Amino acid sequence: MNSISRRRFLKIGAATAGVAATAGALSKFTQQAVKISSSVPEKGVYTIPTYCDLCFWKCNAIATVKDGKLWKIEGNPIDPMSKGRLCPRGTGGIGSYYDPDRLRKPLMRKNNRGQEEWVEVTWDEAFTFIADKMNKIKSEYGPEAVALFSHGIGGNFFKHLMKAYGTPNLAAPSFAQCRGPRDAGFRLTFGEDVGSPERTDIENSKFLVLIGSHLGENMHNTQVQEFATAIERGTKLLVVDPRHSVAASKADWWFPIKPGTDIALILAWINVIVNEELYDKVYIDKYAIGLDKLKKTVSNNTPEWAYPITGIKAELIRETAREMARYKPATLIHPGRHVTWYGDDSQRSRAIAILNALMGSWGRKGGFFSPVSMDIASYPYPEFPHSEKGKVDNPDKKYPFAHETITTGIREATISGKPYPVKGWFVYATNLIFTLPNEDETIKAIQNLDLMVVVETQPSEITGWADVVLPEATYLERYDDINVEFFKEPFISIRQPVLEPAFETKPGWWMAKKLSEKLGLEKYFPWNNIEEYLDTRLKNSGYSLEQLKKAGLIKGDKQPIYFEEGVTPEFPTPSGKIELYSEQLAAYGLDPVPRYRKHEEPPPGYYRLLFGRSPVHSFGRTQSNPILFDMMKENEVWINKFIADKLELKSGDYVILVNQDGVRSNKVKVKATERIRQDCVYIVHGFGHTSKGFVRSRGLGASDNQLVTKYKIDPIMGGTAQHLNFVTIERAA
Amino acid sequence: MARYGMAIDTTKCVGCMDCVVACKTENNVPEGLNRDWIQTIVNGEFPNLTMEIRSERCNHCTNAPCVNCCPTGASHYDGGGIVLVHHDLCTGCKACIASCPYDARFINPEGYADKCTFCVHRVEEGKDPACISVCPTYCMTFGDLDDPNSEISKLVKSRNNHTVLPEAGTSPNIYYLIGGNNA
Known part of the structure; x- marks a missing residue:
C-alpha cells in the first residue's frame, strides 16, 4: 500500500486496543520453555532471517522476537520465491515451536513395537544403543541392510551419515508416493x-x-x-x-x-x-x-x-x-x-x-x-565406501525408469528379505504410517527389523513403532544445510536458530555427528560444529556465513531463463x-505413446475415495500446531448433495467410511455439497491421528491413508497409485 | 476526515486463511477465537456453480450499531472512523455482540469485547494491517475511502463490488470486488 504512510494518519488514542503481547494461550508454554538464542537481546524487538520448514518449498522468512518472546514470522521481502509473503502454514510456523505435544526427550521402547510405551533415556544411551545395533547389522548383513527414509532438507546430515556407513538405500516418499511419475x-x-x-x-x-x-x-x-x-x-x-x-x-x-x-x-x-x-x-x-x-x-x-x-x-x-x-x-x-x-x-x-x-x-x-542456481562448493569430505550389493528397492530394474529410490521397494525387501535382507530403518521427518499405502505392509516390514529409529519433532504415528525416538529441535531452533535454490533467479539461503532448542531436543546435524563418533565414522564429520561446516562451504564459494546469516539469502547474477532470452x-x-x-x-514393451486404459469403477453403493490438500496444513505434520489447529481441527468428507440426501445425511453429521477391504475410518464430518461428482468422495489428507502423543489432534477426522489398503504400482517407475479405493458411508453411532 | 476501509478482490482470493493466521499471531488472539474469517458462498447446482470467497472481519461501519448500543462508551469511533474498544471501559455486557449483524465480536478471556482493530498499531506506523501484509494473492487493499485519489477509492470506483448486508443500514466500509468493471 504505502498510501497511508504518505498521508498523516490521525493519532489513535493510546488507551485503545494495542497489541496484546502478554495475553493469549501461547504464553503459558512460552514462560516455561522459551530460551532465546544467546544473540537475541532480552528487551525490544529483534528479527532473524531464516527459511521456513512448514513444507518443502523453503520460503525465506523473518522471525520477530519481542521482549524475549517469539512473536511472529513473516516473509523475507528480498526472497524471489515468497516475495515477502508466507503462506498460512508459514505464517503459523511459530506454532510448531509452541506445540505442547512436541517431543521433548530421547525415548526408548519399553514393550512391543507399536505400543507407544517409553523409557526416557539420555542422548548418550540412545546413541550407544543405536550404534551397537548398527555395528551388529553391518557385521551380519552388510551396511546395505540399513535404510533411510527422509523428507526435507533436514535429512541431509542423516543421508551423509548413511553414505558414510555404507548404505545406498536412501529414499523419500516424495518420489514413489508423490511426484515420481510426473518426473519420469x-x-x-x-x-x-x-x-x-x-x-x-x-x-x-x-x-x-x-x-x-x-x-x-x-x-x-x-x-x-x-x-x-x-x-x-x-x-x-x-x-x-x-x-x-x-x-x-x-x-x-x-x-x-x-x-x-x-x-x-x-x-x-x-x-x-x-x-x-x-x-x-x-x-x-x-x-x-x-x-x-x-x-x-x-x-x-x-x-x-x-x-x-x-x-x-x-x-x-x-x-x-x-x-x-x-x-x-x-x-x-x-x-x-x-x-x-x-x-x-x-x-x-x-x-x-x-x-x-x-x-x-x-x-x-x-x-x-x-x-538457474548458484555454484556452491560441497564440503570436502573423504570418499564414501562403495556398496558392492547396490540398492535393494528395484531388483533387476523391474521399474526401468525409477531415477530415485523406491520407498515401497525397500519395504517389500524388508518383508521378503529379497534381493537381500533389510534389518534397520532410520526414519527422518516422514510419517510412514500416513505416507506409504497399506499400513499393514509397513507394520509387517517393521516387525522384521532389528533396529528402528525415528527422528522427529512430534509424536507422529511412525514414532510409535520405533525402538528409539530422537527428538529434534524445530526449524526455529536449529541450523540446517544451505539451501541452493534452482529458480527464476539464483540464490542461496540459510536456516538458522531463532531460539535455543527447547527441552532436551537437538538439531539433526548434532545427532548425525554424535552418531558418527559412536560408529567410528568421525572422519566423515571433520567439522567441529555446524557453523564451521556452513562457513567452509560458503568461504570456498566466495561468501561467508556471517554475510548469509545477516541477510538470510544471497542472490547471484540474473541469468536468462527462456529460450527466447x-x-x-x-x-x-x-x-x-x-x-x-x-x-x-x-x-521395455511399454506404450511408446500414452494409451487410455479403463480403470476399475466403484461397485454400486461405493464411492471412489479422493484426497487432497488444505491451505492451512502440510501433510499430517501440522495438525497439532496450536495456531493451525485453530484454522482447521478436523477434515470433512465431501459428499455430493444428491447422494447425501439419498443417504439421509446432512452437513455436520458424522459418518464412518468403510473401504472395499472392510477397513473402517475414524468418524468424520459430512460436507454435503454440490461441489463434487456423485461417484466419488473427497477428504483432506493428514487427519485422523491415532498417536497417543497427539493430545490435541488425536481422533479428529479421518485418515485417507488408513483407507488406502489397495494400491497399484506404476510399471515405469514404481510409484504407488492411491486413488483406487472405494468406500461406503455409514452413519457414525 | 479520513474513513478507513478495505477493498477485497474476491476474484483473486483463494480463501487460504493466511489473513486469519496473521491476525492471530500479530495480535496474539487467544486460542479458539479469531478476529477475521473466511466466508464461502456457493450458488447453483452441480455442475453449474458459482462461488464467492470472502475474507471477512469487522466492517468498521460508519453507522455502527455496536458503538450506538454500548452503555459505557467503550466501543467508539477512533481516528479514521476505525471502530475500537476501550478495554478498561468495557464491562463485557455483550450488547455490542448482540447488535453486530456480522458477528464480528467476541469476549476476550480477559473480559472485554474483542474484534478486528484494522491493526491500528501497524497503520500508525504506515504499515498495512497484518492480514493484508501477508496475503499471498494480493487481493486486499487498505486505505482512505474519503480520498478520491487513494488506491482503494479508485478500485471501488472502477470495479464491480458489493458490501455485506448493506440492508442492515450500518454503512460498512469493507468492499468486495467481483468480476467485471463498472461501466
Missing part, C-alpha cells in the same frame, strides 16, 4: 523433469490448464502467488477436477471429469491439435521427433471417442484444444505434484508433457522456464530431441 514422464519426453519448486511460469502463462491440481488449496506459495497474478492478468483458466475446487471456481472452463479418465481427455486434445495442425510447427520441426507416430497412435482418440469415457462433451474438448493452441507457446498444462493416482500415472504425465511440447511451452515464457535448447533424451514417441519405452 517428463524425463522420458524432454530428458529433464520439472524440479521442485516446479519450473512452471504461471504468472506469464496466457492459458493455464490444471488437471487435478488444486492451487489455492494446495498452497505452494510461489505458485499460488503467480496464480493470483495470472487471474488478474486475465489468463484463460481451464480446470479438470471431479471436485469444484477453489481453482475451478475461478476457471473459464471447469471439466468435472469422471475420475480415472484424464488420459482420454488429454489424448483427445492431442488428436485435435495434431489433426488440425494447431501445434507449434517451427518448434516441433526443430526440437521434436515422433510426430507421425504420435498422430497415428492417437488417430482414434477423437473428442467424440472421449466424451462417453470422460463425460466431457466433444465440442467442449474441441473448442478448448483450439483455445489452448491460440495462446501458444504461453499455454501451460500444469504437471501437478502429487500424481500417484491410478497406476498409469507416468503415462498420464507423459501425455501432459507431449501436450506441452505441441504447445512449444517447454523452455518458453509462460510455459516452463529453465531454472538466449537459453540454449537442450533435451538430454537419447535422441537429443523431445520424444513424442518414446523408443525408450518401446524397448
